[in-house]
Amino acid sequence: MYKSSGSSTELSLELLRKGDKSEFARMVETHSAVVYRLALKMLGVEQDAEDVLQETFIKAYKALPNFDGRSSLSTWLYRIATNEALMILRKRKGKAAPLSIDEPLEMAQGEMEPLQIVDWCCMPEEELMSAETRHYLNEAVEMLPHSLRMVFLLRDIEGLSTRETAEVLELSETAVKTRLSRARLRLRENLTGYFLDRMAETIPANGGG
């Protein structure tokens, strides 16, 4: 449904490996939008996303002759793009705080995620899909630590499978599931807080004092 649609005819790995320009152009046409979108959501800055986009295809072109085809072309491209994005994130943080997709994110034993129990599913659809809500949805993703954000973007926004996501990020499938779970729970928590405020605003005050 929300998965990116591929090209009408499969890209030829053989031609791509040979450096065929026309086939490479088809690959760029097919995959550039997703690469850019991913980079933009990972980094939040258009110029950085564009740098990642260009760098990804430059590197891909150089590396294609040695592409072994063990993972799919799209997975391979997303991996290049993700690594480029991580590099920019590292630069932003400075060398003092090295940053990796593998950074530990387990919580100390006994520590628990906060959990608000409010049922906001019954909110009207126009409220759930309003421009303001959409804006908040994006903000909430940006607040996730990048190790959770990357997994969430690939799985729930771009619609990759657990296995594909694991390949892109070079993580185990179990790690992908754990991070996805944590990302979704955090987003649920943030959205609950957000909709709780919205509910308070929309329910008319009826006397009471």
Added chain:
Amino acid sequence: MMKKSHNCRHLLNSLSDYIDGELNQSICDEIDRHLKDCEDCRVVVNTLEKTVYLYHETAHQQELPVDVKKRLYKKLELEDYLKG
């Protein structure tokens, strides 16, 4: 009360797989049983599902901005292949 809440917390980590239908049958049954009796967990499951749904629905498939695309093709020396 303590036991119940402990149980809820225990299930929490499985709920993401649960809504994806990726749990084995026995854990899935355990969660189904628990949800029957636990209003709080039902709310968490419902809002978790709705959260994922909202992101799916709003994940717009935006195309590459035209100027970004032009600069990309130029950089890659693919201008001849740039369509309309």
